[in-house]
Amino acid sequence: MLIAYRPAPRGLVALGPGGPLSEALWVDLYRPEPDEVAALTALGIEVPTLEDMEEIEISNRLYREAGADVMTVVLPGDADEVGRVASPVSFILTDARLVTVRHHRPRPFETFPERADRSAAGCGGAERLFLGLVEEIVARQADLLEGVGRVLDRVSGTVLVREGRSPAQLRVALAEAAGQGELLGHIRLALLTLERALSFFDQTLGARSQGKELRRIVSGQTADIQALVVHADYLSARIGLSVDATLGMINLAQNETVRILSVAAVLFLPPTVIGSIYGMNFRVMPELDHPLGYPAALVVMVVSALVTYLVFKWKNWL
Template identity: 25%
Template sequence: MITSYVKMDNTLTAINGLPAEIDSNLVWIEVNLPVEDELKNLSDTFGIETGNNHYNGEMDIGNYLYIRSDLLTLSPEGSPVFGRVNFILSDDVVITLNPNADFRPFDSALRRLNRKLQNHANPRAVLRVLLQTANDNADMVIDRIADELEQTAEDIFQISEGRSDDGKELGVQDLLSTIISLNKKEEIISRCLEAQLSLIRAVRYLNGEVHNIEEEELQILVTELAGDVVEVKEHASFEYEKVRYLQNAVTNILNIKQNQIVKVFTIITAVFLPPTLVGTFYGMNFSVMPELSWEHGFIYSMFLTLAAAILPLAYIKYKGWLR
């Protein structure tokens, strides 16, 4: 699907398809999930290469600058969505090629473009706003992940305490679920970092196309955008380190809980092994067992068994192994 953005009375207006007349009022063409006929129409009209394999990263072909960038945004359900967008920039128009129908990173760009006249003064200004929108989308995604990590940290604290706020007992299985969740977040943040690196390259290429003297104001905005993109990347790096820290914390808690389980079984074994040994003696079929003829032989054997259990338990408690 092709959507063209044309200047009408100092305002950008979206129209379906290409306009009947291609002139200087056309500044942005957004192409989402294009079909072959649409790509051919673009190629014939503007003389551009529309295949994904024609360039890798950034290339100058004819009068066009081709930039490939991996971006991310939030879906309507609030989950991160990653996609690849190809930017094609010239002095007359900027074209965005998006092969993924579910990835719509520029839905809010039109409102931004119409806030100020200089935002859509030329294709380079439009591309600056598109990249700013992509960076803000990434910032929202990382903020969402940061909030989830805060909740995860609280869950880990509750698991370490052994019970949740509602009194539910928490154990190893809850830690395993937390580890899986953290692994997924680690993967998402890794892709966020890759997307920001890709966006940094795109901003750098745009910066090279802006005329320092004739477009001084735009140059300042692009420089500020470059700083914003780096800051979002640093934020993502910080959250990545937080994920790694939480993963280590969960692993340590898991090891402690597993050691506690092993310790409990060890103590049970140490307590019940001596009484088992006493019972084994009295289970033997010897012809002469004096205790069998004693008046209080049964009570004697019971006290002997109880003492065999209490003495190891008292020793374990004295050593502090029950803590």
Template identity: 30%
Template sequence: MIVDNAVYVDGIRTEPPSLEETSETVRDRGGFAWIGLYRPTREELSAVAKEFELPSLAVEDALAGHQRPKVERYGSMLFVVLRPASYLDETEKVEFGEVHLFLGEDFVITVRHFETPDLARVRHRLEADSALLAHGPVAALYGVLDEIVDEYAPVVAGLENDIDEIEDQLFSGDRGVSRRIFELSTEVMQFQRAVDPLREVMSSLRQGLLSKDADEDLRDAFRDVEDHVIRVTERADGFRQILQNALTVHSTLVGQQQNDEVKKISGWAAILFAPTLVGTIYGMNFRVMPELHWAFGYPFALLLMVAMGVGLYFVFKRKGWI
């Protein structure tokens, strides 16, 4: 559905009552139109596409969703796909949405399939800076980009907190930490797929959308967003490396623990084997055997069994096997 429809002339907002009057207002007064749609039906988006002559392929992408972040040029119009994200602390999951933007010379159309970002807040922030909004559709694109990239910060903080907990859990002997590492690695990889393409998107926008004669403040604003994108992607890369190292350390610790258990089992098996060996030898039914008719043979055999067992126990104890 259409959640907002406005025309901005020199940064000042007016609200036409219909799409047809929106186009007429832009033609008569100049400025640019900003149409906001939230989970539109095919009929609603088709009506907007017909009014502003949007390319059919881009319209299909906006309806279908599940697009990677990208920027595509159709003649004088740009089609931009962005992936907002939010962190759910209860489930330790990262939830992703999609925002599609159609940028023409005198219009910008935003199609949102997710509760975030709050584009109404973006509008209000830009409307408070009429000088920036006077730059036209590119100012609206900057506002949406800045909002989405800013909302990556809580996601990064949530993932970082989970990684800190894993590092504490890693040396506690918890066998379930490997599953948590794997699940968090999946979330980090999905987050990387959402933010990594933004570096290319920002580079394309900066080179193709902002001319050398563009306002310096606007160029600085896009450069600031690009710097934030680079920092987020680097943090995400770092998270993935940390989790890979954590999984390696966990495997090493499990292997060491298994070796210690094998040593304990082997030590006790050797201790029990010694008296068994003595008992087996003296349990043979041969007529001619040393000490067979010796009066102290039985106590001696018992003492030998105990002595060998105790001796092996202290040897293994000193070596740390048991």
């Protein structure tokens, strides 16, 4: 799917069907079809394939070709087949326009068009549009980090504060903490690749007419990314604490169950010994002929169990 945008009094508006791509300031390609790739090729823009975008060699992630800067970052987003994923997105920046190529749906690409004029860079050119989109992406990562923090607050409340928590609640808390750890990994990868892309873009600003002004914006965005990385490290430590605490509570619950079973087994051990003695098949056992032998054995069993229980209570083992 190809969506082309042009500047408007407020933000960006999509070109109508059949609108000339030469008028577009931003062309967003989502799972591009061959005819859409051909339309970009006619404008002199080579669209990388998904295999090229997934290649981890630096020469395939950040490079300059035919006057266009190609920067590939890895962003979290939704995919129809598997849900949330971290997948590459390529930014192709020319003097006339910005082209983005993606195969999943990061949310900033849906929210940015109507907010493009609100960014610090504005949308008065391809370079400013690129920096505005990066700003939107960074803000989205900050929102995701805030969401991770809220989930960890809920997990901590379940594991460390709530009384009478059930094993099922602990299992849910453990799954939530593990899921947030996976999301945090996606966010940190996005921040890392964004910082590299901005560093590459900063090196090209010397040849641009607004390079000095844009460099200040790049410096501010880089500082924002570094601050988010520090916050991500803090959340990573919290996730480790939440997982350890949840596993500890699960172990304590299991130990309590095993302790109860052990105490029950010990309480029934003396009566079992007595019953086993008088269940032996020896020919000479004088107690078997005693008229009160059976009730006496029952009394001894109850007393032995009671004495064991009292001893356990005295030792504070119960």
